Amino acid sequence: MNFVRAPLLAAIGFFCANAAAEQGPSAPRVVAIVDATVVHPDRDGADAIRPHTTVVIEGSRISQVGPSSSTPVPKGAQVVDGAGKWLIPGLIDGHVHFFQSGNFYTRPDGLDLTKRVPYASEVARNKARLAATFKVWIASGVTTVVDVGGPLWNFEVRKAAQASEAAPHVAVAGPLVSMVADPKLELDDPPIIKAATAEEGVRLVARQLPYQPDYIKVWFIHEQGTDLAAQEAIVRAVGETAHTAGVPLAVHATELVTAKAALRAGADYLVHSVGDEPVDAEFLDLAKRNKALYCPTLWVISGYRYAFAGLWRPTQAEQRLADPQILAMMRDLERIPKEELPPRIVERMAEAKTPPPPTMMLRNLKSVHDAGVPVVMGTDAGNIGTLHGPSVFREMALMQEAGLTPLQVLRAATVNGARAARRESTVGTIAPGAAADLVLLTADPTVDINNAARIYRVFRKGRMFDPDELIVSIR
Numbered sequence: 001m002n003f004v005r006a007p008l009l010a011a012i013g014f015f016c017a018n019a020a021a022e023q024g025p026s027a028p029r030v031v032a033i034v035d036a037t038v039v040h041p042d043r044d045g046a047d048a049i050r051p052h053t054t055v056v057i058e059g060s061r062i063s064q065v066g067p068s069s070s071t072p073v074p075k076g077a078q079v080v081d082g083a084g085k086w087l088i089p090g091l092i093d094g095h096v097h098f099f100q101s102g103n104f105y106t107r108p109d110g111l112d113l114t115k116r117v118p119y120a121s122e123v124a125r126n127k128a129r130l131a132a133t134f135k136v137w138i139a140s141g142v143t144t145v146v147d148v149g150g151p152l153w154n155f156e157v158r159k160a161a162q163a164s165e166a167a168p169h170v171a172v173a174g175p176l177v178s179m180v181a182d183p184k185l186e187l188d189d190p191p192i193i194k195a196a197t198a199e200e201g202v203r204l205v206a207r208q209l210p211y212q213p214d215y216i217k218v219w220f221i222h223e224q225g226t227d228l229a230a231q232e233a234i235v236r237a238v239g240e241t242a243h244t245a246g247v248p249l250a251v252h253a254t255e256l257v258t259a260k261a262a263l264r265a266g267a268d269y270l271v272h273s274v275g276d277e278p279v280d281a282e283f284l285d286l287a288k289r290n291k292a293l294y295c296p297t298l299w300v301i302s303g304y305r306y307a308f309a310g311l312w313r314p315t316q317a318e319q320r321l322a323d324p325q326i327l328a329m330m331r332d333l334e335r336i337p338k339e340e341l342p343p344r345i346v347e348r349m350a351e352a353k354t355p356p357p358p359t360m361m362l363r364n365l366k367s368v369h370d371a372g373v374p375v376v377m378g379t380d381a382g383n384i385g386t387l388h389g390p391s392v393f394r395e396m397a398l399m400q401e402a403g404l405t406p407l408q409v410l411r412a413a414t415v416n417g418a419r420a421a422r423r424e425s426t427v428g429t430i431a432p433g434a435a436a437d438l439v440l441l442t443a444d445p446t447v448d449i450n451n452a453a454r455i456y457r458v459f460r461k462g463r464m465f466d467p468d469e470l471i472v473s474i475r
């Protein structure tokens, strides 16, 4: 990192924001984005794309949206030229984990390299790096995230984000109420805790409620030979306790049978695809009955597979927008002596076989979407090979590949994401009164969702950020 340059650029990054001081201490900061093409993912047809539009921001909220010809720029406003650019609501990632970094040391239950990097050091690193991770999200145009489970420390993450200028809005769940233990992730504040009975599940929920979680999350792992009905009863007891306290239930359930059991037990949010067989009418009916949200997390398994085969390479967006420290660590597998790696990893690296596309998940996403179940874009960022921030562009590309139009993908990543974050009244739309969480792009995201990565500026609570300056500031 360049120690001299970084603070200077960071200061320039905040200059625009500080210009508000010139308008007087009590006046809110006013910004006008003029002549942009505004994309409204909550609308259909021609209404969704409004060229030559002016958006006025006062303080942290949008105050006006209208044709540039008839929407005057307020006196003293800072003007941002939107000509030839596209303005979308800030993106929302409905599935992330701040206690994980995306590197090879972050899931010792999947790849144990703790002799090289003890798990406690990895978690400590992630805590120390939190402010930088927040900046990475903002640089990628993501202004709201939902952390669907981690240590009790997650509640401090939410607080830190609230107190920070350059951070997304963070909704959180605490430790996962799980069907199985995960001892390799157990430090003093475990992210996953086993509930063997309904009573134990209820106790785990009660322990989290004082922290005011945005979700209670269940890790519904159904191993062969275990009693599905008994597991469903635990999930139901957990869900009822959460619902009584006004907290929705999020469930990890990746097979059709467990996903259906989760919905029967009251799940409000399925945080993964059904990946083993095609979804059926019963599944779709149950999802609709619960008004459940469906987050397909299409990339995350491929992320592991590419990483473990030694084939993970950063995309252009990752090269520009990912945490440079994590990017550098993604080359570690090649550097570790083979005798320190598990034989199955050495084998996979020797084979170097390109992982298959997630065909069943893609197919199910299209079915679920077409049946009218609200789809939420989410990456499961923090898992090995799924980096905080720019992995949203990998995810959205796969959603487009599944057959969703770019506008439908944007809807999943904004309006529906706002529902997942339980903030639908304030984020996910470009309208007067909404939070001024916006992304200004240099290419049209409605013709190809990959253009959503072409970020010029990001606005979070009305403050403007240059993504490249944000990344330089954390080098």
Ligand SMILES: [Zn+2]
Pocket (backbone or CB within 6 Å): 095, 096, 097, 148, 380
């Ligand atoms: Zn997850």
